[in-house]
Amino acid sequence: MEQVRADRLDEEMEELLGAAGGSERVLERAIGRRGPDRVAAEAVAEIAFRCAPPSGCRGDVRVGVTLTHGPAAYGHLFRLSDGAPVKVSEGVPENVEMRLEARLTDVVRELYGPASGRSLGVFRAELLPALRRDAGAAAGSPDAGWEGCRRIAAATNVIVNAVSDRAPALDRLALRHPTDKWGGIHWFTPHYERHLGPLRDQVVRVLEIGIGGYDDLGESGGSLKMWKHFFGRGLIYGVDLFDKSQCDEPRVRTLRGDQNDPDFLRRLGEELGPFDVVIDDGSHINEHMRTSFRELYPYLRNGGYYVIEDLWTSYCPGYGGDETPGRRDEATAVGLVKELVDAVQHEEIPEPGARLRETGRSLLGVHMYHNIAFLEKGVNEQGGVPPWVGRAPFWGEAPD
Incomplete structure (x- = not known):
């Protein structure tokens, strides 16, 4: 690596x-x-x-x-x-x-x-x-x-x-710098624009896992160029299992590494972070997606977004998923997102557990769409509902 x-x-x-x-x-x-x-x-x-x-x-x-x-x-x-x-x-x-x-x-x-x-x-x-x-x-x-x-x-x-002119719509940029984020297979760009638009005029560091094209050098780097255009004040980093250094240019830098290697990911965060945006569009293997989130989320700044694409593989056994929803939540990307919904509510759970509490303290929101999730980082410690507020309806028994 x-x-x-x-x-x-x-x-x-x-x-x-x-x-x-x-x-x-x-x-x-x-x-x-x-x-x-x-x-x-x-x-x-x-x-x-x-x-x-x-x-x-x-x-x-x-x-x-x-x-x-x-x-x-x-x-x-x-x-x-x-x-x-x-x-x-x-x-x-x-x-x-x-x-x-x-x-x-x-x-x-x-x-x-x-x-x-x-x-x-x-x-x-x-x-x-x-x-x-x-x-x-x-x-x-x-x-x-x-x-x-x-x-x-x-x-x-x-x-x-x-x-x-700093205002090309992201769907236009996705077609101009060909990616699969808009049109045909996926329809992600409106969600990206909604969540990342407020960061567009800031100096940012963006990390995307997965550069595209596998070992075909001619089919790589479209999304990196799209992000370079969208974030006119940004530094764009791309990580891939294959050497994609032919995509390097001003404001775009690629690195070769394994998104399932915790040591590599930690070095990435320590040397190049904190990041404003991290996007996982890599192998789509569920174990890899969970590893990448666990290791890179600490290197995301407050106010930034961690984005997980291609959640459909949570239902594909070939990617480590399961066709039956919920049966392998502890091992899938969708299962991770479900867990993070609980993490956002950590102050309302009597015994949330150390991991849930630690993640939840810095997870402001979970925004879930078809095949993509946006995890919004920020201080999430408002104290919870006070203990003197009743935990059952005052007008009678809760329905079974």
């Missing part, structure tokens, strides 16, 4: 994510520590990652994007075509259709800071810069007409929205 260790670059990126919501002085210091060259390259990669598939470009549109930091300028060419991934290369040639320029600090603040909701005030824009300097050439250029301006506007809009 892979050695788990904290990463200096992760910590620097987390500092940058936090600084993007702070003062200009704090942000400047964070950029300086990470290095303006690195930050500019990561910002350009983030913009390209967030760009929606272009529509309305009608051919290849070239947009030059330059980020400035003091005397330094970092120029990149974005090429946009309908339905194709955005292509990015270094340098900005003279004959671009649109030139955009912005301060690096402004772009970092828009990308990684709290959502501002503004689409103006970040970029300086220049339409057809080469033609502006040559009126004769402009007269004969098809780009200078309304049709040309519309296709350039469509391309520019993709880039501007990638920087300033």
Whole structure:
């Protein structure tokens, strides 16, 4: 198994994510520590990652994007075509259709800071810069007409929205970065959006067990990209039994390990936690799901969520489940969730037992849906119903 260790670059990126919501002085210091060259390259990669598939470009549109930091300028060419991934290369040639320029600090603040909701005030824009300097050439250029301006506007809009728009619905992201969390087999994204939406604008650490694709490297990492897009201020960690390091990119890091190995899970929590969100979408084997919860829940912060997917395997003998509900509750994921419902009520149970009491003290709520459960962590010690309140109805005997 892979050695788990904290990463200096992760910590620097987390500092940058936090600084993007702070003062200009704090942000400047964070950029300086990470290095303006690195930050500019990561910002350009983030913009390209967030760009929606272009529509309305009608051919290849070239947009030059330059980020400035003091005397330094970092120029990149974005090429946009309908339905194709955005292509990015270094340098900005003279004959671009649109030139955009912005301060690096402004772009970092828009990308990684709290959502501002503004689409103006970040970029300086220049339409057809080469033609502006040559009126004769402009007269004969098809780009200078309304049709040309519309296709350039469509391309520019993709880039501007990638920087300033922080509101793609999670179901759209699940289709764009293919996962099975929405449409067809599972319909999880509305539940995720309901519970995790309030964390979306925060600096978070998200851990997902299971990267997908098994040993097929070409079918991996869709949900990690989805979470990276959804949590624009987050660090995303993925754990898999197979090596998925080809999925590593800025703000996404993978680790190889066994979700049924308590030592590995504890090292994971100690080095990379506390986490804001932990998602178990791993082997779906009931023993593994119970082990992962037992070892990782202590490394979830108050206010965070532990999510267990694919509860259907609780009814599959091949996954350690049982077709008869309730017969093997002590060994299944659904049985674990049932136990946790009692844990939430630990102060009302005369003798809850040490394990139930200890878990219940930090379990604020259990939210159960078809094949998925959200466990909400928080202080759950309100004292219970006082002892002087009667334990039987005062108006008569309880019905049999």
